[in-house]
Amino acid sequence: MEKTLNENKSGIKLVNVLFCVIYLAPILLAINPNLTTISSIIIIGFSIILWGSNKFYYIFPLFILFGGELLLPGDISTYRVFSLLLFFKIIFSKKLTIEKAILFPFSIIILYCLLVIALYNYTLSFLIIFDLLLIIMYTSTFIRNNITQFFTYYVFATVSSCVYGWFMQALNIKTFINIDNQWVQVSRFVGSFPDPNYFGFFINIAIFAVIILNIFRNKSIKIPILIFLYVSLLSTLSITGFICNVLMLGVYFALSKKAKIKYILTVLAIGALLFLNLDFLASANYPAISDAAKRITSQLSIGTDKDTSALTTGRSDIWKEHLEYYLQQPITKILFGGNYVTDAGMEPKFNNVSHQAYIDMLLNFGLLGTLVMILFLIIITLKYVSSYFKTKNEEYLLLVIIKIIWAFYAFGLSMFPSWKFNLFFFL
Numbered sequence: 001m002e003k004t005l006n007e008n009k010s011g012i013k014l015v016n017v018l019f020c021v022i023y024l025a026p027i028l029l030a031i032n033p034n035l036t037t038i039s040s041i042i043i044i045g046f047s048i049i050l051w052g053s054n055k056f057y058y059i060f061p062l063f064i065l066f067g068g069e070l071l072l073p074g075d076i077s078t079y080r081v082f083s084l085l086l087f088f089k090i091i092f093s094k095k096l097t098i099e100k101a102i103l104f105p106f107s108i109i110i111l112y113c114l115l116v117i118a119l120y121n122y123t124l125s126f127l128i129i130f131d132l133l134l135i136i137m138y139t140s141t142f143i144r145n146n147i148t149q150f151f152t153y154y155v156f157a158t159v160s161s162c163v164y165g166w167f168m169q170a171l172n173i174k175t176f177i178n179i180d181n182q183w184v185q186v187s188r189f190v191g192s193f194p195d196p197n198y199f200g201f202f203i204n205i206a207i208f209a210v211i212i213l214n215i216f217r218n219k220s221i222k223i224p225i226l227i228f229l230y231v232s233l234l235s236t237l238s239i240t241g242f243i244c245n246v247l248m249l250g251v252y253f254a255l256s257k258k259a260k261i262k263y264i265l266t267v268l269a270i271g272a273l274l275f276l277n278l279d280f281l282a283s284a285n286y287p288a289i290s291d292a293a294k295r296i297t298s299q300l301s302i303g304t305d306k307d308t309s310a311l312t313t314g315r316s317d318i319w320k321e322h323l324e325y326y327l328q329q330p331i332t333k334i335l336f337g338g339n340y341v342t343d344a345g346m347e348p349k350f351n352n353v354s355h356q357a358y359i360d361m362l363l364n365f366g367l368l369g370t371l372v373m374i375l376f377l378i379i380i381t382l383k384y385v386s387s388y389f390k391t392k393n394e395e396y397l398l399l400v401i402i403k404i405i406w407a408f409y410a411f412g413l414s415m416f417p418s419w420k421f422n423l424f425f426f427l
Contacts, residue, residue, distance in 0.1 A: 015055050018046045022059060023156050026066045030167030040070045040078040047082055056089055057142045061154040064420050065161035065202060066192050083134055090137050097140045102426055105376045106136060108369045116340055124344055131419040139427050147395040151209040158206035159225065162232040165191035189235035200241025201409050203233045205402055208248060212398045240412050248401050255397060315355045315412060322354045326362050337366030343414050357410035377407060
């Protein structure tokens with residue numbers, strides 16, 4: 001079957017045509033959301049055609065960026081059908097491997113799902129275990145040996161998500177910010193996600209995949225894609241996303257031998273120029289740029305008043321409340337957790353998730369479980385750093401950046417039980 005899909009009589013690789021159609025299919029929803037059925041049938045239909053080929057694995061990145069929008073007839077989740085296809089693909093491939101180190105944090109999650117979540121929602125508990133097991137199998141079996149190929153398609157999926165978002169401007173979040181005691185409305189780009197901060201996490205990973213890996217050798221392709229991704233990140237108006245990107249550029253320049261002084265000085269000069277002209281950019285009418293300048297100006301003015309709650313958009317109040325609750329619990333709860341406070345549901349005693357993955361871990365997994373999760377993150381990151389210095393393989397550098405991105409965003413986002421965030425935790 002692999003040979004049949006390679007090329008037709010005209011020399012065109014049919015497998016590439018199928019992938020182009022699959023990755024462009026979600027954009028049909030921008031024309032009309034009711035086309036979700038047609039888009040989903042195309043994706044699943046072509047996935048079945050490719051199931052016998054190893055190229056089938058390359059379809060999965062699309063579902064990291066698209067989820068609830070894609071529905072088959074009867075409102076059946078397209079991802080759920082694809083996840084079953086992927087599960088059986090891995091099982092029947094006879095290449096199934098699971099890294100031993102991953103089993104430690106995964107066992108914490110399994111116990112939590114069986115002993116806590118199952119008490120509230122047995123079906124959800126099973127689905128979380130299945131999805132996380134699937135990404136662990138996928139990571140161990142496929143991604144480990146195909147880092148560049150995986151992220152090539154991940155970038156395609158991110159670009160598709162951005163294109164979808166630009167066509168679906170109605171999905172953008174309208175919010176008000178305070179500038180000089182005046183409330184100004186701005187629009188926040190969300191792509192194919194419901195939240196601009198969440199979307200910023202995935203765009204940042206795509207940006208550094210393009211920067212670090214040799215995905216696009218032709219600069220006439222690479223530079224426009226980078227600009228498009230940066231404009232999309234800028235349009236989220238996510239301060240978290242902006243700070244993360246700047247910090248990761250610093251890490252990249254510090255670790256990469258390719259980071260020449262002229263590139264570093266260019267980035268610093270552009271950054272300084274933009275920062276010194278924030279007021280001008282905010283008062284102008286430049287698409288995306290002006291709104292981003294307004295939001296940064298607003299946050300900086302809040303910072304001068306030392307209003308931590310406003311500076312963190314109310315998150316610090318929740319952090320304090322949840323930490324105080326955690327510390328007031330019995331010692332068994334402090335050590336082993338057992339609370340139910342997740343993005344997928346929570347106990348009535350909680351009004352919100354913690355908006356910080358680490359506090360969620362303490363409440364859910366306890367101190368001991370949290371230490372296991374954090375130690376796994378630290379150890380695997382240090383392993384990638386060591387491997388990068390030994391081999392100079394840029395794939396390891398990207399993995400280091402991704403781990404730091406995850407650790408950074410965990411200070412401001414709740415990530416459990418989403419398999420999309422956990423994929424990059426386990427990777």
